[in-house]
Amino acid sequence: MTAPDWFEAGLPHIWLPYTQMHTASPPLAAVATDGCRIRLADGRELIDGIASWWTACHGYNHPYIRQAATQQLARMPHVMFGGLVHEPALRLAHRLAGLLPGDLERVFFTDSGSVAVEVAIKMAIQYWLNRGENRRTRLVAFRGGYHGDTLATMAVCDPEEGMHSLFSGVLPTHLIADLPRDDASRAALDALLVTEGETVAAILVEPLVQGAGGMVFHDPATLRHLRALADRHGILLVFDEIFTGFGRTGTFFACQQAGVVPDIVTLSKALSGGTVPLAATVARRHVYEAFLSDNPLHALMHGPTFMANPLACACANASLDLFAREPRLEQVAAIGAQMHTELESCRHLPGVRDVRVMGAIGVVELERIEDMNRLKARLVDQGVWIRPFRTIVYLTPSFTIAPSELAHLTRAIRTVLSDPA
Numbered sequence: 001m002t003a004p005d006w007f008e009a010g011l012p013h014i015w016l017p018y019t020q021m022h023t024a025s026p027p028l029a030a031v032a033t034d035g036c037r038i039r040l041a042d043g044r045e046l047i048d049g050i051a052s053w054w055t056a057c058h059g060y061n062h063p064y065i066r067q068a069a070t071q072q073l074a075r076m077p078h079v080m081f082g083g084l085v086h087e088p089a090l091r092l093a094h095r096l097a098g099l100l101p102g103d104l105e106r107v108f109f110t111d112s113g114s115v116a117v118e119v120a121i122k123m124a125i126q127y128w129l130n131r132g133e134n135r136r137t138r139l140v141a142f143r144g145g146y147h148g149d150t151l152a153t154m155a156v157c158d159p160e161e162g163m164h165s166l167f168s169g170v171l172p173t174h175l176i177a178d179l180p181r182d183d184a185s186r187a188a189l190d191a192l193l194v195t196e197g198e199t200v201a202a203i204l205v206e207p208l209v210q211g212a213g214g215m216v217f218h219d220p221a222t223l224r225h226l227r228a229l230a231d232r233h234g235i236l237l238v239f240d241e242i243f244t245g246f247g248r249t250g251t252f253f254a255c256q257q258a259g260v261v262p263d264i265v266t267l268s269k270a271l272s273g274g275t276v277p278l279a280a281t282v283a284r285r286h287v288y289e290a291f292l293s294d295n296p297l298h299a300l301m302h303g304p305t306f307m308a309n310p311l312a313c314a315c316a317n318a319s320l321d322l323f324a325r326e327p328r329l330e331q332v333a334a335i336g337a338q339m340h341t342e343l344e345s346c347r348h349l350p351g352v353r354d355v356r357v358m359g360a361i362g363v364v365e366l367e368r369i370e371d372m373n374r375l376k377a378r379l380v381d382q383g384v385w386i387r388p389f390r391t392i393v394y395l396t397p398s399f400t401i402a403p404s405e406l407a408h409l410t411r412a413i414r415t416v417l418s419d420p421a
């Protein structure tokens, strides 16, 4: 079957993400989505194991979100957020404040996760500047972390994966530490803060799961330790819940498992139910109050053109309705239990280093992946859309996935790893 004309004509003009264009296999042409399935131009259908980079929490094309989007599209697809506000954004802000713990109650909308983290960084630094403390300009972030691809966020990612050396000279330098998950790393972080603490604006962490950095889990005690450290040194604590938010780890937000209220939270990925780009940076009252003064330069200095896009906010409100009406957290627990049972059988396969599950995240970690292109192609041959990276083969399906579809996904992983040929 020949490829569609738009594919042949457009491919020479497209630059793909994280892709060595010289050697990568050509991308697949997607023409439609439905539920947990992606249909390709050649007629094949793939079961999606990763919900389009963790966004499509209710599956694709949910009729309820479509209805909300259609109505908003007819009424007001976009209006600027400078000097104007609208119902979808204000309803959404009110609801997010109600869902987040403590007094995390002031919402700044943006349109991508990276920018939400950029805003959190600016917010944290300006918080101190507004209070007359101009030495606190650095962040403490962690090895294995991932917070985005823009210049400011790259600088707080894992130093190797974040390409700190490739871009050294243009990236600001922050303090990158090991997550305090044992006595040695706790002592090291304590010592770092004793010497450098007065130059630190905030500690930044992905709570419970470092996602794009390798799907590495840590326990709630680590987050409580970070809260205590931040309090002892008078530093802000920022949780990047862009991956973990909206049920992925088993609770609505990961911070709830630790009983910790961070000072700033970032949200995106599943925020709009996998439909339209949207992100948010949410601050506690005391953070917000540091920006209130007679000095115009004490205002938060940021403002994306498409900020609080009404269409995106309407989709996010519809997504939150679905979380309220449908048993999403029970579905997450069931997905976790099924993945736990079915992926466990991969543990004894050759080259498997670890199998782990948290919430609706299932991970098979390998010693190494020799031929990534080939592994990806073999998964597609099994009728599944699974995107291994580094040494990780993982599942983060939609919460609405049917047990039979999930079984297809875990079977595909087992089949492909059983026969490394």
Ligand SMILES: *Cc1c(COP(=O)(O)O)cnc(C)c1O
Residues within 6 Å of the ligand: 112, 113, 114, 115, 117, 146, 147, 148, 149, 206, 211, 212, 240, 241, 242, 243, 268, 269
């Ligand atoms: C995906 C992700 C980001 C970046 O979001 P983009 O929308 O891709 O810019 C930041 N932090 C975490 C934890 C993420 O998973």
